[in-house]
Amino acid sequence: MEHKFNTSLVSGFGPAQMLPDLKFAEMEAGFDCGGGTYKITAEEVAKFAALMGDSNKGDVTVPVGMIYIFGLRICWDRKVFLDGAVRAGDKILFHNPAKIGDTITTKLSIADKKEVKKEKDGQVRISKFLSVDMNATNQAGDKIVDIQMSFLLPKTMQ
Amino acid sequence: MSKINFASVNVGDALPSKSLAVSQQLINDYADICGDYNPLHVDVEGMKLNTMFGGSTIAHGTINVEPVLQAVCDIQGLQWPAAGTRVDLQFRAPVKPGFTILSNLVVKEKKTDAGKNILVCDMKIQNKDGGDCVMGTAEIICP
Numbered sequence: 001m002e003h004k005f006n007t008s009l010v011s012g013f014g015p016a017q018m019l020p021d022l023k024f025a026e027m028e029a030g031f032d033c034g035g036g037t038y039k040i041t042a043e044e045v046a047k048f049a050a051l052m053g054d055s056n057k058g059d060v061t062v063p064v065g066m067i068y069i070f071g072l073r074i075c076w077d078r079k080v081f082l083d084g085a086v087r088a089g090d091k092i093l094f095h096n097p098a099k100i101g102d103t104i105t106t107k108l109s110i111a112d113k114k115e116v117k118k119e120k121d122g123q124v125r126i127s128k129f130l131s132v133d134m135n136a137t138n139q140a141g142d143k144i145v146d147i148q149m150s151f152l153l154p155k156t157m158q
Numbered sequence: 159m160s161k162i163n164f165a166s167v168n169v170g171d172a173l174p175s176k177s178l179a180v181s182q183q184l185i186n187d188y189a190d191i192c193g194d195y196n197p198l199h200v201d202v203e204g205m206k207l208n209t210m211f212g213g214s215t216i217a218h219g220t221i222n223v224e225p226v227l228q229a230v231c232d233i234q235g236l237q238w239p240a241a242g243t244r245v246d247l248q249f250r251a252p253v254k255p256g257f258t259i260l261s262n263l264v265v266k267e268k269k270t271d272a273g274k275n276i277l278v279c280d281m282k283i284q285n286k287d288g289g290d291c292v293m294g295t296a297e298i299i300c301p
Binding site: 054 | 178184187188191192193194218219220223224227228230231237238239240241242243244245246247248249294
């Protein structure tokens with residue numbers, strides 16, 4: 001099944017070498033995975049809040065669940081989420097609220113990698129995991145949210 | 159919003175919960191917003207032939223987290239979580255159309271750090287049948 005993504009939603013930037021170009025041994029902490037920018041519109045905020053039934057949304061403040069939208073669009077655009085990868089977990093740290101009209105810049109970089117060994121029926125199986133830092137700031141450079149996303153790399157990279 | 163009074167909360171207390179009814183329409187609309195049209199999420203007919211998730215599509219993992227993010231705002235009485243609030247989670251099981259998922263936050267520690275009152279909670283997102291879809295911890299700053 002083809003995985004379709006609408007890349008017109010963001011303006012991505014860098015790097016020349018993207019994550020799928022790397023072997024696991026080359027995935028070092030600090031590797032710049034690039035990023036992207038986009039402007040938060042009142043229209044999409046209203047649509048998101050209605051969809052999620054978020055009664056906390058203010059006239060200006062963005063619904064909190066949109067923190068993931070900041071990352072999802074850009075991670076797909078920059079090929080940080082690899083087809084066949086399985087999301088394992090997130091570590092979220094909140095900073096300043098995102099506001100309607102903000103231009104969000106999200107940067108992505110490798111945080112960590114690890115190999116987990118499991119023994120089953122006398123056979124040792126090694127699973128390779130990657131963690132990526134997602135740091136979102138507004139047009140003033142104020143931090144909005146930091147998320148460290150971890151995922152099991154696809155079978156083709158195991 | 160119902161702001162929690164730090165002094166009145168005890169270890170072991172369950173904090174107010176939020177829920178979300180997940181439908182295929184919600185998943186499709188979420189895909190339109192985030193731009194992610196992974197067939198795992200949106201290809202209803204194709205996934206009937208895929209045994210991985212019992213012939214069903216699954217929600218984007220980020221939808222699964224929505225109830226706890228809303229609950230944290232409710233608990234703080236804010237529209238956006240207070241600076242310094244942390245959520246650490248692991249995805250355990252997929253959420254499928256028809257599920258109603260809800261947050262479950264139970265206080266396991268109260269502490270004050272750098273003048274901030276913090277509720278440290280065990281956190282779960284559970285489906286309507288009680289299965290755990292997401293597990294982890296949350297450190298909720300009480301403004």
